[in-house]
Amino acid sequence: MTLLNGHAPLSPAAQRRIEHHEADIVIVGAGVLGCALAVALGNQGRSVILLEKSLEEPNRIVGELLQPGGVQALEQLGLRDCLEDIDGIDVRGYWVSYFGEPVLLEYPKSSPTSPTPLGRAFHHGRFVMKLRAAALSCPNVTVIETKVTGLIASSYTQEILGVECITKDVKDCYFGQLTVAADGYNSDFRKEHHQYTPKRRSKFYGLELIDAKLPAPNTGHVLLSDNPPVLMYQIGTHETRILIDIPDNLPEASIKNGGVKGYMRNNILPKLPEGAQQSFSDALEQGQLRSMPNSFLPASANKTPGLMILGDALNMRHPLTGGGMTVALNDVCVIRELLSPERVPNLSNTGLVLEQLAEFHWKRKNSSSVINILAQALYALFAADNYYLKALQRGCFRYFQIGPVGGPVGLLAGLIKKPLVLVSHFFSVAFLAIWVHICNTPLFKLILAPYYAFMILYTASVVILPYIWTEIWY
Numbered sequence: 001m002t003l004l005n006g007h008a009p010l011s012p013a014a015q016r017r018i019e020h021h022e023a024d025i026v027i028v029g030a031g032v033l034g035c036a037l038a039v040a041l042g043n044q045g046r047s048v049i050l051l052e053k054s055l056e057e058p059n060r061i062v063g064e065l066l067q068p069g070g071v072q073a074l075e076q077l078g079l080r081d082c083l084e085d086i087d088g089i090d091v092r093g094y095w096v097s098y099f100g101e102p103v104l105l106e107y108p109k110s111s112p113t114s115p116t117p118l119g120r121a122f123h124h125g126r127f128v129m130k131l132r133a134a135a136l137s138c139p140n141v142t143v144i145e146t147k148v149t150g151l152i153a154s155s156y157t158q159e160i161l162g163v164e165c166i167t168k169d170v171k172d173c174y175f176g177q178l179t180v181a182a183d184g185y186n187s188d189f190r191k192e193h194h195q196y197t198p199k200r201r202s203k204f205y206g207l208e209l210i211d212a213k214l215p216a217p218n219t220g221h222v223l224l225s226d227n228p229p230v231l232m233y234q235i236g237t238h239e240t241r242i243l244i245d246i247p248d249n250l251p252e253a254s255i256k257n258g259g260v261k262g263y264m265r266n267n268i269l270p271k272l273p274e275g276a277q278q279s280f281s282d283a284l285e286q287g288q289l290r291s292m293p294n295s296f297l298p299a300s301a302n303k304t305p306g307l308m309i310l311g312d313a314l315n316m317r318h319p320l321t322g323g324g325m326t327v328a329l330n331d332v333c334v335i336r337e338l339l340s341p342e343r344v345p346n347l348s349n350t351g352l353v354l355e356q357l358a359e360f361h362w363k364r365k366n367s368s369s370v371i372n373i374l375a376q377a378l379y380a381l382f383a384a385d386n387y388y389l390k391a392l393q394r395g396c397f398r399y400f401q402i403g404p405v406g407g408p409v410g411l412l413a414g415l416i417k418k419p420l421v422l423v424s425h426f427f428s429v430a431f432l433a434i435w436v437h438i439c440n441t442p443l444f445k446l447i448l449a450p451y452y453a454f455m456i457l458y459t460a461s462v463v464i465l466p467y468i469w470t471e472i473w474y
């Protein structure tokens with residue numbers, strides 16, 4: 001038996017992973033999805049190799065607010081601990097301000113006597129390091145730092161057999177019965193095996209504010225105005241993340257107008273809550289501005305034998321609603337069930353695995369569809385760039401003020417997993433928008449009311465129906 005550092009002898013499976021580079025499952029990418037999946041499948045007794053190009057603590061502006069639905073999924077996976085000891089902040093809901101007028105939206109309770117479900121905000125890197133530690137401490141998982149450079153396919157069956165990689169400048173490979181591409185938004189391995197390519201309409205620019213005072217502690221802040229949406233949430237005792245959406249080709253952020261920094265100084269700073277203005281201009285001075293593309297990528301069914309694409313590599317939506325990690329963790333829960341040893345005793349049975357993956361494609365939609373459609377539709381309203389979208393934006397805010405609050409926020413939180421509930425709220429927003437619009441229309445223009453009503457309803461349909469269609473049919 002091989003001894004590692006003179007400690008306990010390795011199991012035969014661990015020996016196969018370390019010496020022969022061979023396991024049941026090879027996962028590319030130890031991000032949120034890769035780590036959670038490695039632990040989930042390792043706990044089922046599968047032998048797992050988890051490959052990551054850098055095991056240093058990630059320093060990114062993404063994945064910093066986990067919705068209550070994601071916290072529940074973590075709990076189901078036995079990984080709730082990963083939210084502790086990272087200086088995280090409880091999140092009780094949202095605070096939305098519309099041209100300075102605020103409304104507080106708490107996450108809905110499952111019953112009047114139960115506590116408010118909580119989300120959690122944190123530094124992304126700290127959370128990922130906790131997940132990686134969980135994977136490292138799982139005896140059936142081996143974590144290796146290596147940059148994966150390609151998939152290895154059988155020239156005979158086209159089946160994916162494993163991956164090629166470079167470990168400390170040396171070429172290397174790993175083999176598994178099932179290879180998982182969980183390499184994130186810019187996946188190298190999705191290209192030939194995914195039906196769609198990501199579409200980007202805007203970027204989020206991020207800054208970290210120190211000791212900002214927010215109007216409503218323990219909530220996600222959404223600022224709506226003439227500008228595209230701005231998000232703020234506390235991610236540590238002293239740190240607050242601000243994310244500023246800038247659509248491609250936004251005139252206010254053109255070079256002529258001082259570029260992105262000019263836009264922030266002239267358009268964003270004056271509209272921030274007072275308690276955040278000083279820390280914002282300090283952060284802007286220090287120039288730590290970073291950006292990430294906001295992409296939309298519908299999921300496509302995995303059809304390549306021996307391969308499974310998951311996480312951001314599979315499916316992305318605008319990060320406005322902070323849904324990405326919740327989708328990823330819910331997917332891990334679904335996959336764990338569909339590929340359990342009871343259902344798939346041997347992962348080398350690629351036919352059976354493909355059948356399970358076809359089922360996964362539909363089953364995951366229970367939780368992912370609502371989050372995907374809502375993110376895209378809300379973004380269209382919140383970044384309203386035409387007259388009727390602005391009317392819908394106003395209707396949406398009024399709906400937050402007077403409507404059944406739990407509904408929309410419950411959808412966003414990943415707690416309500418019913419697409420029809422989403423559709424009914426969305427069209428309620430449209431009808432309210434029509435009503436508000438007509439109430440604000442001067443008497444002599446009222447003859448145009450049916451026209452406005454039609455255009456608002458038409459705009460609402462154009463916003464949401466393509467996304468619903470994508471989720472239902474593909």
Ligand SMILES: Cc1cc2nc3c(=O)[nH]c(=O)nc-3n(C[C@H](O)[C@H](O)[C@H](O)COP(=O)(O)OP(=O)(O)OC[C@H]3O[C@@H](n4cnc5c(N)ncnc54)[C@H](O)[C@@H]3O)c2cc1C
Nearest residue numbers: 029031032033053062063064065148184311312322324325
């Ligand atoms: C601006 C922005 C803000 C966001 N905010 C939120 C939020 O508040 N809440 C939320 O839930 N979601 C948010 N998201 C989405 C969230 O970040 C993602 O959904 C989530 O990180 C996806 O996890 P993943 O494991 O698929 O990918 P990642 O977390 O990106 O992990 C991929 C891993 O693969 C590794 N890797 C890549 N290529 C290779 C290779 N060739 N070899 C080896 N390893 C490799 C990477 O180093 C990385 O560790 C946001 C996204 C954006 C763009």
Ligand SMILES: *[C@@H]1O[C@H](CO)[C@@H](O)[C@H](O)[C@H]1NC(C)=O
Nearest residue numbers: 013042043044045046139140
């Ligand atoms: C590891 O896998 C073995 C079977 O290969 C299983 O008996 C054991 O429970 C697993 N260990 C853990 C901690 O999940």
